[in-house]
Amino acid sequence: MIKYIGVCLLFLLVASITQAQERDVATVNYTVSGLQYNGTPASARQLDVKFRVPLYQKNQSAVGATVGYKNVSLHHFPMDYAASLHGLIFQGVWMYKVSARRSFTLFAQAGLYSDLKDISRKDFRYSAGFRYRLKHSDKLSTGWGLAYSRQFFGNQIVPFIDVDYRPNDKWSISGQFPVEPKILYHVSKKLGAGLEVNGEAASYRLSSSENNNQFIQINQWTGLARLEYQFARSWKLRLGIGRNFKQSYKLYKDASKTPWTIITIPVGSKPDPVQKIEGKGFNMQLGISFNP
Numbered sequence: 195m196i197k198y199i200g201v202c203l204l205f206l207l208v209a210s211i212t213q214a215q216e217r218d219v220a221t222v223n224y225t226v227s228g229l230q231y232n233g234t235p236a237s238a239r240q241l242d243v244k245f246r247v248p249l250y251q252k253n254q255s256a257v258g259a260t261v262g263y264k265n266v267s268l269h270h271f272p273m274d275y276a277a278s279l280h281g282l283i284f285q286g287v288w289m290y291k292v293s294a295r296r297s298f299t300l301f302a303q304a305g306l307y308s309d310l311k312d313i314s315r316k317d318f319r320y321s322a323g324f325r326y327r328l329k330h331s332d333k334l335s336t337g338w339g340l341a342y343s344r345q346f347f348g349n350q351i352v353p354f355i356d357v358d359y360r361p362n363d364k365w366s367i368s369g370q371f372p373v374e375p376k377i378l379y380h381v382s383k384k385l386g387a388g389l390e391v392n393g394e395a396a397s398y399r400l401s402s403s404e405n406n407n408q409f410i411q412i413n414q415w416t417g418l419a420r421l422e423y424q425f426a427r428s429w430k431l432r433l434g435i436g437r438n439f440k441q442s443y444k445l446y447k448d449a450s451k452t453p454w455t456i457i458t459i460p461v462g463s464k465p466d467p468v469q470k471i472e473g474k475g476f477n478m479q480l481g482i483s484f485n486p
Contacts, residue, residue: 218430220245223481227414227438229473236270236471238412238443244283254292260285266398266412274445274469275410276309279398295329299339307346311401316448319397320344325356334359346397346409347446347464348453373457376420386422390434391415393457407448408468415440416477428486434479444470 225240243263250257264281271277285303292298301323308317323341330336337356342349352373359367369376369390378388394414399407418436425431444467454461 218246218483218485221481221483223432223479225477225479227416227441227477228475229438229441229471230475231270231272231471231473234270236268239267239269241265254290256289256291258287260287268443271443271471272469274405275443276398276400276405278309279410280306280308280310281396281398282306297327299325299327299337301325301341307397308399309401312403314402316402316407317399319346323352325354327356333361345395345411345455346399347411347449348455350395350455350457352457378420378422384424386420388420390418390420390436392418395455395457409446409448411442411444411446411467413440413442413444414438418477418479428484430483430485432479432481432483434477434481436477438475438477441474442470442472 221242221244223240223242225242227238227240229236229238241264244260245262246258246260248256248258260283262281262283262285264283266279266281268275268277268279283303283305285301287299287301289297289299303321305319306313306317307319321341321343323339325337325339327335327337335358337354339354339356341352341354343352344350354370354373356370357367357375364380366378366380366386367375368378372391373393374391376388376390378386380386392415394412394416397409397411399409401407416436416438418434421433423431446465446467449465453464
């Protein structure tokens with residue numbers, strides 16, 4: 195395991211490179227997603243922890259790294275599904291400030307995603323991308339980018355538009371479209387409330403000895419009512435309550451082909467899953483972040 199984590203770190207330091215796209219130094223998020231399986235209530239509970247570290251900054255360039263851990267616990271799922279899935283993530287970003295209004299960012303990520311029962315090179319996923327950011331005015335900034343990810347289910351392309359629009363002191367529209375847009379009404383400097391949409395596509399490899407290298411693909415689109423509260427100057431608490439309007443957990447055999455996917459939409463034919471669970475249900479999120 196140490197050998198492969200070392201490969202991830204090397205990939206991070208050589209191929210990635212700034213200031214992470216998110217400004218918070220540390221974030222912890224906990225999510226509960228509910229659904230029905232054969233008439234029985236089931237749930238997926240996810241813990242996501244990230245730490246961002248600035249590595250270098252001089253003139254127009256900035257370099258930083260992110261280390262993260264993700265855990266997905268599946269409750270009341272069939273025995274074929276792993277009860278607990280893990281992700282160890284290493285990311286790096288390089289940002290170059292072209293001018294006072296323009297910047298260019300490169301980012302890359304390597305991660306171990308599996309049930310951690312027996313680890314091999316097949317348990318690793320990789321992604322990379324770029325973003326060009328333009329400040330149109332004091333109220334509006336946009337970023338245009340493209341990300342590629344080598345998932346267990348194939349090759350995934352995610353085009354995105356990064357928006358930060360603040361027409362006045364009370365309203366803001368921000369996030370990455372179409373995967374994470376958010377509109378927020380700022381009741382005060384510390385308190386905000388609004389709506390958010392999240393799209394996620396992920397995959398985790400199962401044990402080679404017990405499950406023949408099968409993998410689980412998770413797709414989810416969620417709508418949330420969001421509440422944010424800043425306290426103690428540097429800390430922010432986030433609460434989201436909503437519904438998954440699309441949610442699927444698919445179990446596949448070890449892939450022999452590498453199909454393409456645009457965000458969560460497949461291009462062309464895909465292999466049929468061994469088993470799948472689909473449904474809608476509630477979604478609740480609780481998070482805390484630190485930004486000194």
